[in-house]
Amino acid sequence: MINAKIDAMNETLRQIASLPEHEAHCLPGRFYTDPDYFDYEVENVLKKEWHVLGRADEIAKPGDYFVTQLFNENLLVVRGEDGEVRVLSNLCRHRGMPLMEGKGSTRRFICSYHAWAYGRSGELLNAPRMRDKGVSAENCSLPSFRSEIWNGFIYCNLDDAAAPLSARLGQLGALLANYQPQDFRIVREFEEEWHTNWKCLVENFMEAYHLSIVHPETLHPYTPTGLSRKSMSDDSFTSYCANYPDSAQSRGMGAPGLPEDERRRSTLFNLFPTQIASQAATLLVSFAIKPISVDKICVRWTMSTYGDELTQDELEERIALWLEVNREDREKLEKMQKALSSRHAPSGHLAPRDFEGTIWDFYRYLGRAIPQPSTPLRAAI
Secondary structure, three states: OHHHHHHHHHHHHHHHHOOOHHHOEOOOOHHHHOHHHHHHHHHHOHHHOEEEEEEHHHHOOOOEEEEEEEOOEEEEEEEOOOOOEEEEEOEOOOOOOEOOOOEEEOOOEEOOOOOOEEOOOOOEEEOOOOHHHOOOHHHHOOOEEEEEEEOOEEEEEOOOOOOOOHHHOHHHHHHHHHHOHHHOEEEEEEEEEEOOOHHHHHHHHOOOOOHHHHOOOOOOOOOOHHHOEEEEEOOOEEEEEEEOOOOOOOOOOOOOOOOHHHHOEEEEEEEOOOEEEEEOOOEEEEEEEEEEEOOEEEEEEEEEEOOOOOOHHHHHHHHHHHHHHHHHHHHHHHHHHHHOOOOOOOOOEOOOHHHHHHHHHHHHHHHHHOOOOOOOOOOOO
16 A cells, blocks of 8 residues: 555656646645655665755864764764875764764764763774674774765765766856855754654745745845845756845855855755755855755755855854744744645646745755656546
């Protein structure tokens, strides 16, 4: 029964993803509330994709680290003695005790259970009283996961067979190049738990249709719905430009040579499936969405700035603004999540491309990402 349900839902997704843009409409509510479908997404799509973990300058020096979790894997993100960033398993090789918590800097990682010790690159250094058991760095060092650095972001993929990430991000790189995101420095990071489906936050962040309604005081003065325009997209990402009105004060100069039109907007992008980010002249805000269950996500988000143009007071104002914007979005999404299980949850039409065309791009990505059937099925949209 479960397999038949998943097959039918996948066929519905493919049909929606294949609609022409002018006929695009939303996924039915069950795609956001069915726990079996969530488990299917995790195993067949999300665990095979690249996910952003944070910024490389969070761990600027050898021994700097932070921990995070991606699905059922505890991750230790560390800069090694050689200066390379690695994503290691955060479990001791003896009995599986998590090695570290939070973030910090250390010469070695020592297990709090039996004092096994590991170097900054994950190599086993010491296993007390285990000399005669054949324990060595060759067979008991910490496993590593595939990782890449792109534009200052740290990415990880749990699938050892996954294709490289950076090589297919040429268009997104061109879209962001003038901002010089690789030169932004992190100023703050946050971690929150939201009671919503992971796709709801992607869709919410990537559409301008709600900006002036949900954020009348926080975002409308700078990024009103009516000035937003859909931007570049390909198989790896989608984006839109939230343009500032002439009445809005400058948000900063940013990188040398940044064109005026790029200085007068925020460029928002979704690197499929789970990174959403806003790139502006002096501020870069990136969200790592980590699905926990069908109706719960962990959101780890970072704020970075270009140079020293913004004062500390200005940075604190920007942080306060983003905290309020997130509160406003979270309130709406958590309320909607409770309602989407209704049998009357709509599959309404998407707004014109400048306002919700990015959601259409996201659906087309999902349609490509799910395994293709050997024989076509029929399903009612």
